[in-house]
Amino acid sequence: xxxxxxxxxxxxxxxxxxxxxxxxxxxxxxxxxxxxxxxxxxxxxxxxxxxxxxxxxxxxxxxxxxxxxxxxxxxxxxxxxxxxxxxxxxxxxxxxxxxxxxxxxxxxxxxxxxxxxxxxxxxxxxxxxxxxxxxxxxxxxxxxxxxxxxxxxxxxxxxxxxxxxxxxxxxxxxxxxxxxxxxxxxxxxxxxxxxxxxxxxxxxxxxxxxxxxxxxxxxxxxxxxxxxxxxxxxxxxxxxxxxxxxxxxxxxxxxxxxxxxxxxxxxxxxxxxxxxxxxxxxxxxxxxxxxxxxxxxxxxxxxxxxxxxxxxxxxxxxxxxxxxxxxxxxxxxxxxxxxxxxxxxxxxxxxxxxxxxxxxxxxxxxxxxxxxxxxxxxxxxxxxxxxxxxxxxxxxxxxxxxxxxxxxxxxxxxxxxxxxxxxx
Ligand SMILES: [Zn+2]
Ligand SMILES: [Zn+2]
Numbered sequence: 001x002x003x004x005x006x007x008x009x010x011x012x013x014x015x016x017x018x019x020x021x022x023x024x025x026x027x028x029x030x031x032x033x034x035x036x037x038x039x040x041x042x043x044x045x046x047x048x049x050x051x052x053x054x055x056x057x058x059x060x061x062x063x064x065x066x067x068x069x070x071x072x073x074x075x076x077x078x079x080x081x082x083x084x085x086x087x088x089x090x091x092x093x094x095x096x097x098x099x100x101x102x103x104x105x106x107x108x109x110x111x112x113x114x115x116x117x118x119x120x121x122x123x124x125x126x127x128x129x130x131x132x133x134x135x136x137x138x139x140x141x142x143x144x145x146x147x148x149x150x151x152x153x154x155x156x157x158x159x160x161x162x163x164x165x166x167x168x169x170x171x172x173x174x175x176x177x178x179x180x181x182x183x184x185x186x187x188x189x190x191x192x193x194x195x196x197x198x199x200x201x202x203x204x205x206x207x208x209x210x211x212x213x214x215x216x217x218x219x220x221x222x223x224x225x226x227x228x229x230x231x232x233x234x235x236x237x238x239x240x241x242x243x244x245x246x247x248x249x250x251x252x253x254x255x256x257x258x259x260x261x262x263x264x265x266x267x268x269x270x271x272x273x274x275x276x277x278x279x280x281x282x283x284x285x286x287x288x289x290x291x292x293x294x295x296x297x298x299x300x301x302x303x304x305x306x307x308x309x310x311x312x313x314x315x316x317x318x319x320x321x322x323x324x325x326x327x328x329x330x331x332x333x334x335x336x337x338x339x340x341x342x343x344x345x346x347x348x349x350x351x352x353x354x355x356x357x358x359x360x361x362x363x364x365x366x367x368x369x370x371x372x373x374x375x376x377x378x379x380x381x382x383x384x385x386x387x388x389x390x391x392x393x394x395x396x397x398x399x400x401x402x403x404x405x406x407x408x409x410x411x412x413x414x415x416x417x418x419x420x421x422x423x424x
Contacts, residue, residue, distance in 0.1 A: 017315050019287065022334045023327040032325040032336040035091035035347065041070040044216045044328040046239060047090060047338065050083035051292045051320035053108045053223075059321040061086055062108040063293045065220055065241065069213050072353075073192050076100045077209055077220045081111035086323055089340040093349035095125040101187070101194065102133035103222025104206035105146050114150050118157050121169025125354055126367055128171035132186055134179035134196070136205040144174045159371055165408050167367035179205045183233050197233050199224030202270045210234060216328055219284070223293065225269075226276035231283035238328055240286035241319055243293035246304045247273035255297075278308035285314070288326070288333050292319030348419045351412055360416055360423040366408040373402075 013020075022029055025040040039045050045068045050061035062080020066087060069075075074092070079100050088094055097120060102110050117129060133143030140149075151158065151170075158170055177186040179198055187194035192213040199206040201224040208230055211218045219234040221242045234240055249263040267273055272280065274291075281289035289312055291304070296318070308316060315333070318324065323338040352358060388400055416423050 032338040046326040048319035048324045049086040050080040078109040084112040095349040126167030128173045132175040162371035165366035234284045241290045244277040244291035245271040274307035278311035281312035288315040296320040364410045364412040
């Protein structure tokens with residue numbers, strides 16, 4: 001007689017708990033339409049806005065997890081290449097993207113920071129970007145060192161954009177913590193606390209994070225080998241997210257044309273094989289165990305699950321491909337895929353949040369640019385521009401705006417009212 005190793009019964013699902021049910025804020029049960037739901041005051045919403053290491057796919061950006069809390073806080077764990085596109089599609093105004101926690105400095109975990117910094121400053125984030133991350137063995141290998149190097153890489157761009165109002169938008173407040181500080185608190189705001197611990201990921205300075213807020217908890221392991229600290233510090237988390245590599249080097253050799261040893265060495269020194277993901281889940285015993293940072297090959301899903309199930313028979317889900325969204329309360333967890341529009345840019349931020357001010361003035365006076373166009377471009381280059389009279393028909397001709405007005409103002413109250421914000 002066949003038996004079901006996970007228990008359960010017909011009509012219930014064999015590994016789905018009673019608490020797999022919609023949370024109060026969920027109004028569309030099968031898909032998440034970003035921007036249409038207000039998160040409940042006691043809820044946490046976790047969105048996998050990037051889910052792969054490499055290669056990137058049309059449906060998988062580099063790893064990034066957005067965590068939104070019912071108290072209005074929004075945190076980002078890693079910021080891999082392509083995630084920005086997903087985050088903006090999730091109706092998050094780019095000016096509000098802030099508090100980015102980097103697990104380590106492999107580029108698949110932070111690349112879009114260099115895209116975000118100048119453009120969100122240009123579009124109204126006139127205040128510093130806050131980046132949290134580990135130190136390294138030497139200063140230049142730490143998060144601050146990376147940010148300094150990134151600013152050097154961006155030098156042409158940052159100077160060029162300095163002819164716009166930027167204010168303090170280029171500033172990056174780096175909260176660099178000691179990578180050796182086990183289970184140290186690296187963030188404490190508004191009742192949300194983030195702790196970190198070291199991970200074995202082939203080089204010193206890789207970290208895991210645990211967020212605790214309002215009795216709910218979320219863990220992101222970052223990259224690394226299965227380890228005792230993670231089993232200990234992640235224990236009992238509501239949502240435990242581990243990176244996972246399906247340990248099938250022989251198949252990968254056939255798929256990608258790379259030598260088997262390259263894949264084996266990479267996993268065995270850097271990563272969490274799928275069996276180990278299940279083993280860690282068993283130790284941590286979360287309400288839901290999730291895997292991300294995985295090349296989501298549908299033909300390997302069954303194998304991946306089988307390996308995880310060698311140890312873990314609890315609630316399991318993939319944080320891949322993009323974008324999986326998880327709503328969490330104390331008595332419910334609900335998982336959906338987000339429906340992302342092809343067009344973006346429809347939301348403006350709550351500027352009170354961005355600028356850290358409680359009021360909405362009639363007009364906002366914007367910061368003066370620091371480096372004029374005349375100071376960074378030869379007159380000859382401008383003289384070579386084609387006379388606009390030649391391409392504008394006379395009846396639509398307008399004088400080009402080549403000098404910014406003084407003062408630079410924005411009718412902020414009117415703009416926010418137009419976008420439905422209650423400004424009083
Ligand atoms: Zn990675
Ligand atoms: Zn890595």
